[in-house]
Amino acid sequence: MAEKRKILVIDDEEVFRRTLKEDLAYCGYYCKTAESPSEGMRLLKTDHFDLIFLDIMMEPLDGWDTLDLIKNLTHGNNTPVIMISSKKMDLSEVIRYGEQLYGYMKKPMTREEICAGVYSFFRWFDSLHEFTNKFVAESIPEEDIALWLDLSRQVRVITDLRAEASLVFLPDINRTEEECKEHLHDQVDKMLAEKRSKLEELAQKYPKLHVIPV
Numbered sequence: 742m743a744e745k746r747k748i749l750v751i752d753d754e755e756v757f758r759r760t761l762k763e764d765l766a767y768c769g770y771y772c773k774t775a776e777s778p779s780e781g782m783r784l785l786k787t788d789h790f791d792l793i794f795l796d797i798m799m800e801p802l803d804g805w806d807t808l809d810l811i812k813n814l815t816h817g818n819n820t821p822v823i824m825i826s827s828k829k830m831d832l833s834e835v836i837r838y839g840e841q842l843y844g845y846m847k848k849p850m851t852r853e854e855i856c857a858g859v860y861s862f863f864r865w866f867d868s869l870h871e872f873t874n875k876f877v878a879e880s881i882p883e884e885d886i887a888l889w890l891d892l893s894r895q896v897r898v899i900t901d902l903r904a905e906a907s908l909v910f911l912p913d914i915n916r917t918e919e920e921c922k923e924h925l926h927d928q929v930d931k932m933l934a935e936k937r938s939k940l941e942e943l944a945q946k947y948p949k950l951h952v953i954p955v
Contacts, residue, residue, distance in 0.1 A: 745771040746863060747789065751781035751807065752796035752825070757848065761794065761855070768856040778807040785817035792862070793817075794846075797826035805838060812841060821866060825850075829907040832925035836932065839899040847905075869893060872952060881947050889950050892940050896933060903929050 748770050752758050758774040765772040773788070775781035778799065784790075793811065797804035804824055811817045821843035824830070830845055843866070846858055869890060876886045903926075910922040944951035 745769065746791040747771045747773070748792045748794065748859070749781065749784060749788075749790040749820075750774045750794045751778060751799075751804075752794070753777060753799045754796070757796075761850075764850075764852045764855045765859070767852060768859060770859065778802045778810065781807065782810055782814065782817075785811065785814055785820070787816075789816070790820055792843075792859070793820055793822045794825050795822050797824055797830075798828065805834070808838065808841060821862075823862065829905060830902060831907045831909070832903065832929060835899060835902045835906055836925065836928050839902050839932070840895050842898055842902070843894065844898060845902055845905060865897070876947075876949060879947075879949050881949065885943060885947065885950075889940065889943050892936050892943075893953070896936050896940065899929065899933060899936075 748765055750758055750761050750765075750772060752761070752774070753776055755776065758776065762772045762774055773784060773790075775784055781793075781795075785793075795804045795807060795811075799807070802810075804826070808822060808824075811820070811822060822841070823844040823846060824838075824842060825846050825848060827848040829847065844858075844862060846854075850858070873886050873890055876889070877883070910918050910925065912918045912921055916924060940950075
């Protein structure tokens with residue numbers, strides 16, 4: 742029998758933690774919860790997790806500060822992180838953090854949405870790593886496989902995050918709201934274009950890499 746996937750939830754809202762733990766157990770996953778970033782860091786230093794759900798709106802450390810801490814942990818930096826929040830991400834957050842993430846889910850979530858979302862994530866995540874194992878067998882250099890893996894993930898995640906991002910754009914001292922919107926969209930487009938270009942270069946070098954995991 743396959744071992745249950747283990748998920749860590751870091752969220753300062755007690756009711757949400759309890760409900761999400763129950764829902765994940767119903768979906769067939771093992772879950773531990775942390776009420777604060779410091780508790781989450783302690784768990785990550787002593788245990789292995791297959792996925793982290795990380796709340797954005799926490800105090801005194803918010804989810805973005807906590808994400809930075811996770812990525813600097815020896816036993817957490819490679820663990821996939823999905824951000825969760827009652828507010829949508831904005832495009833500036835997508836630009837700054839999108840490369841580090843594996844997804845985003847908006848609160849509140851029904852049990853059906855949680856089950857479907859986590860199942861879909863692991864199906865995609867597993868397909869990425871199945872491809873990398875095949876590429877190793879094809880004697881493609883590990884550094885190029887690792888680059889393909891990162892770029893494939895980033896293109897998918899950033900594309901999804903942009904589609905779900907908030908449509909509210911605050912003006913700044915130099916730009917109107919509409920100009921800020923265009924500027925941020927242009928930045929995301931540039932990010933994606935550069936990553937797709939690098940993927941295409943890899944595919945030209947190694948035709949086996951010309952795949953799109955779904």
